[in-house]
Amino acid sequence: MVDGVAPLDKLQFLTQLKSVDLTEQAQKAILAGGKAGRQESHKQALTELCLSFEDHFLEAVTTAFDLFPAQVKKIRYKKDRVRIFKAHGIDYMAIDGADTAQVLAQIAQAIHYDDAIVTNDLHNIFPFWKEGFPMVQFDNAYKILSEDITIHYQMVLDQLIATVK
Structure with missing residues (x-):
């Protein structure tokens, strides 16, 4: 037993999380529109996609690395995400789509706080x-990002599963 969880x-x-469809809520938003x-x-689907990714990503990383609440809060930020992964022997930025996760978060933030105005980033x-x-x-942005973030999520899970084995 390691850190309280076998x-x-x-x-x-983590294997169960691989079957999660990150686009489920986003697709419902598209159909409703x-x-x-x-x-x-x-x-709205881009915002839902970001929330789904972040929620499932946090679940996976928290489980794999036995993170404390303060660490869970920090892992939402790129530099802390890179640091925490590095502490567990994983180069987060080398995982395909790491930049996609950052872009998706910035888009969701711009939609929510900046009236969907394109920011400098x-x-x-x-x-x-x-x-x-x-x-x-x-619609075009969603199509591209939904595919890319799904690939990234699967690759992150593969890395996390490899560290737990």
């Missing part, structure tokens, strides 16, 4: 986004 239980839980609200529903992330202008083509 490695087998951790492994089983219908054709008339296509862009607005995709904007998001300038030219997509060819159709320019700093200071409203975000456009949420």
